Amino acid sequence: MTAEIKETSATVRTLEISIPQADLTAPFEKILSKYRKQVTLKGFRNGQVPKAMILKQYGEAIRHEAVDEVVNKIVQDELKKANIIPVGQLMVKDFNDDKNADVTLKVEVEVDPEIDIKGYADTGVTVPATVVSEEEINAEYDRLIQMWSKDEHVDRAAGKGDVVVGNYIEVVIDGEKQELPENREFRSLLGESASPGFDAGLMGAAAGETKEINFQYPEDHKDERYRGKTAQFKVEVTDVRAIVPPTMDEAFFEQVGVKDVEELKKNLADSLENQKKDAAKNMAVNEAIDKIIEANPFEVPKARVIDLIRWSINRNAQSDKDVVEPTEEQINVLTPEAVKEIKKHRILEFVATAEKLKATQAMVDERLQAMANAYHVDFESLKNHFRQSGRINGLRDELRIQKAADFIVGIRDAAEENK
Helix, strand or coil: CEEEEEEEECCEEEEEEEECHHHHHHHHHHHHHHHHHHCCCCCCCCCCCCHHHHHHHHHHHHHHHHHHHHHHHHHHHHHHHCCCCCCCCCEEEEEECCCCCCEEEEEEEECCCCCCCCCHHHCCCCCCCCCCCHHHHHHHHHHHHHHHCEEEECCCCCCCCCEEEEEEEEEEECCEECCCCCCCEEEEECCCCCCHHHHHHHCCCCCCCEEEEEEECCCCCCCHHHCCCEEEEEEEEEEEEEEECCCCCHHHHHHHCCCCHHHHHHHHHHHHHHHHHHHHHHHHHHHHHHHHHHHCCCCCCHHHHHHHHHHHHHCCCCCHHHCCCCCHHHHHHHHHHHHHHHHHHHHHHHHHHHCCCCCCHHHHHHHHHHHHHHHCCCHHHHHHHHHHHCHHHHHHHHHHHHHHHHHHCCCCCHHHHCC
16 A cells, blocks of 8 residues: 655645555455344344355445545555645545556545744834714714604604604605515604605694605615616505603613713713724724735635635524535635634734733633623623533633734733733
8 A cells, every 4th residue: 555645735635545455355244244244134034144245245345445545544544644634624636446447536635724924023013093073973972862762643644763663555756666564564763764855755643644745765775676767656655653752760761771971972872882892993903904814815714714604694694405506606705704714813823823822811811701681691600501511611711812813913911012
């Protein structure tokens, strides 16, 4: 038996294997013996079927099993000796077995290429300072109040800020009558919908009225099918409802988890600040990654790309039966982003290893505390669950990669600065 590993490309290794026929004798006889014990034929007791009959009926299958067994052992042994870790499935090519000469074949193995990233410690990219304005805080406050508001029936004509409830009677778009949905009801918050012309036509409407509304969709309408088109709506108004904000009392503050309006606005300001900081850091990290990728080109195995695309399109699957394979079109469209994401992870993994970055216990506890607060669960119970389930190691790895991302944009703790 001979086996030689060749570097076909940065991401592919090819094993060229040759197996003498004599090397198949022992495994063939072993599998034959197994068949003789298991096969039952009418007129023969279990285990007593003649060898010739077994060979006549199952000879080819036995040979295929013997070849597979020998090939698998050779491949595993050679990969282990060469310290090659396969990525994805192995691919058999140029298989040749005439049952006389040596069995020959090639086995292609995809691998992650070795990388040596340069320049990551000084990318020149930093995270810009962020500022939260009073206007942003007030807008977030208004959004929260709107979320907690209720709408109540009013016996008057509709005005801006009211909710008009009604049913579609007829809809014509660019002169073409549209098929109405099974549920014809609509609810429109006047002044806030994506179609200002529709809102304008409902101003002053009252329950029980039938309205004909003619308008043109804006060129930047969220649904590109309607952009710039003319519309004629005939609707019946069934209700006018006013938005009633929550009462700012002790019961409301307890419900949202604050003591007063000042604390509520402070929490909103802190949340907005964290969001802005996270967004700024993510942009900076991606900019730094782009610079590192440009300065350190390397290939990505196709198997890695397909696996990531498969995961991305199936991440919301409820069960195995809902999992689908990516189409050729999906692969073509999603490959560039998948390649970048894989390169990003490999670069950050390299940085974390090179700089000996680790997640401290304080970092782990801080993340667990944030999760406990978000899900309203006890911190110690959550921590014990992560430990017992083994998820604590995954969390440490995640935080380790996060430290690597911080490192490439100049965010480092004192220990790292003093290395």
